[in-house]
Amino acid sequence: MQREELLEPMLFAASCHHALAKLQFLEALPEKSLSIASERLNRMQALRTENCLSEHGQRLLNLPIDSYFSHLVNLVPKGPEREAMLDLAAALSINRSLYQKPKSEHALKVLSQWQPLHCDMSITLDLLRGKTWPDELTVNQDALSQAHELAEQLRSVMALDDLAYAKNYSREKLLEALIVGAKELVYVRREKRTNAMGNGVAELQVGRESLFDDAQLAAVVFDLYSLPGRGVKQLNNIGLCLAPVSIELLAKHRVGELQSKTSVAADGSQLMQRVYAGRVIGSEKVALSAEVYRQALAKRILANQQPGFSQLDCIQDIAAWNLWVSLGEKHGGGAGDKVDSLEWLSSQLALLGVENAEDFSLIEASDFVFEGIPQWQREDFEQRYPRQLVLADLKLDVEYKAGSKQVIVHYASGGRKAGPKRWELPTWAGWRVFYVKASKRVALT
DSSP, X not given: OOSSOOHHHHHXXXXXXXXXXXXXXXXXOOHHHHHHHHHHHHHTTOEEETTEEOHHHHHHTTSSSOHHHHHHHHHSOTTHHHHHHHHHHHHHHTOSOSEEOOOSHHHHHHHHHHSTTOOHHHXXXXXXXXXXXXXXXXXXXXXXXXXXXHHHHHHHHTTOOOGGGOOOOOHHHHHHHHHHHOGGGEEEEOSSSTTEEEOSSOEEEEOTTOOOOTTOOEEEEEEEEEEEOSTTTOEEEEEEEEXXXXXXXXXXTTOSEEEEOSOOOTTSEEEEEEEETTEEEEEEEEEOOHHHHHHHHHHHHHTTOSTTOTTOHHHHHHHHHHHHHHHTGGGTOOOOOOOOHHHHHHHHHHHTTOOSHHHHTTOOGGXXXXXXXXXXXXXXXXXXXXXXXXXXXXXXXXXXXXXXXXXXXXXXXXXXXXXXXXXXXXXXXXXXXXXXXXXXXEEEO
């Protein structure tokens, strides 16, 4: 069981009022596999506790098929789509392919004309439900009979009509129900390794017998086969039954997560990218909450990107205060706590009642006032410990490290090739002074 999925054993253990993780085996079960099985069963709402099934979990045992297929059947609303999912589960449960994908170019073209969606789900249901297939397709009659027999058995358990009277289903409705209820089935192509697909947790390779086309980017994957990889526990997953879906359909049902890639617009909205398994599947304009809006607005102000609020005095006051505190009384500063500019600005926006762009339109730069270094000490402190220096054709940023009594002068801009001379800089008595440009660091004496 070291390589196997533990969902089924965990489900049956719970049906007997035992927790699989607490049962004794000759070799301890992998913690990761136990965790994955537990997470999946809880996501399926199959467990009440680790050793007790929920009502839904009990229903999963009613059908003589894999419990996850049973879960998918119960996910789909009653009607033709649930019948289709039941028939598909029967076909996949026999663990034999109903057909062999042709190899010749002519045969593939004929197959593509018969199945223009390149959908493994559609062709499987068409074969099972008796649709006439082209001569170019090799069908495994023995496997088809076996799948037909199991489908009739499942339909009998579910009190449904015989397979011969199967109702027409909506492919889109069926797939939408599964996208909403079982997002883990959704895989998207990797952008660089295009034969690989991921769902954010696992990865698979598209099987050779799959009809899934190279141009298709996403699919609901109903079945996969795991091959031993390197080492004892590594597995390589092969996707066997793929139903293509559009990226737009995934975005419509909010698959994936929204990630910020642009700055906040003037109206308080932001263009967000919807990302699933590392791939961008859409973008949408989102109205930000008051807290998120204030945070984003504070970032714009700090980056001097907000018109009318560039180079705020309060930001310079906070920078001076933080230097004052870091130096301490011993080195000419004072006592206090450092202030985070972003947090302070966000809190000030909240105190000013800013919740949206309309509120912010009433705010002026003069509304932001930071009480830092006492005013009577500020001028003297700035002269002794400047944070920027302007020399002949050379602008510098100054960093102070009080612990080691170092002053590091960083090149900011200017056409001057030579670095600053020590005599051009403030006294900084008792401090070691260094000049840094790019990766080069030089001591100034």
